Amino acid sequence: MQRPEFDSIKDYTEFCKYYWYRDELIKICKAHGLKATGSKIELNKVVEAYFSGEKILPEKKKSAKKKEVVVTELTLDTGLIACGFTFGNRFREFFKQQTREENFKFNVDMVATAKAVKESGDESFTLGDLLDIYYGKKTYATYDKSALQWNKFVKDFCADEATGIFNERLKAAAALWKIVRESDIKKEYSHDLLEEYKHILL
Template identity: 90%
Template sequence: MQRPEFDSIKDYTEFCKYYWYRDELIKICKAHGLKATGSKIELNKVIEAYFSGEKILPEKKKTAKKKKAVVKLTLDTGLIACGFTFGNMFREFFRQQTGEENFKFNVDMVATAKAVKESGDESFTLGDLLDIYYGKKTYATYDKSALQWNKFVKDFCADEATGIYSERLKAAAALWKIVRESDMKKEYSHDLFEKYKDIFL
């Protein structure tokens, strides 16, 4: 089944049968006067609300309040109070805390920092964020369903049978396009390969 135009889709359940890229979701939201910013997950929530009769409108720009800068960061420093970002100053702070030379923020830290800022939780500290890094606490987790394409390619390439293609990535992308625009599960399987393998040879 080919993916229909958005305006001909009757409900959110039908909408979820198909794969949508983030830029497509942004276009849909803009075309319908809805909030068109945020992650793919957030945009999906805006569209889900739209199908249930609620319009989440674009946010009006807020004038930023000047905050007093925190000079020295400690584990007790509030994430909101210090104006936390994923910039070099904070990466260096966590590098020192973990002892990891090439420290990188993980996806759950990103999801948590965003949730803390959105909720205005002033009690949440950099120490709490470090606990998220080590998996000692859970506050908000990253929805890994946004990585369907990455998993699809990984599983495609892990299947030795796909070695018949000289350009595996192109073949994976062509097969993904078929899956993405259909109501099939957005997962790679060997059966899927067997069904469509001759198309890409």
């Protein structure tokens, strides 16, 4: 089934059958006078609220002065907000020392958590808490992995040996994804899906 226009969709369940890019969600929210900022997950929540009769309106810009960062020495007890936490080298080096991992990388749950802490203004949350998030000892905010549907689709497409018939696999994957995205088909790659639409892709 072809994806309908947003205004002809009756409820959130029907809306979820289709894949929407973040840019499309922003346009939908703006067109309906809703909050149109944030991640794709946040925008989906705005749309969900809209279908249940609640309007999440755009936030008024705060004119509060930014606090000056005074923390110079980082410890596990240092507040995330107090030290002006970013995902830059200073903090990567700190976590590299704490974990003793030479190639330390922030994971997606750390990113989601830091964003949530800053948005809520939670001054009690520390770098030690963020380390616990890294090790999976605590949960604060988790990254919604459904936002990675396209990545998984391409990975699974390329892993299927049958897709070796395409000179440009990525183009073929994108063409197949477009069919899936604009329909109510499950947003996952399968060999059966390839067989069904191979004639269009060749």
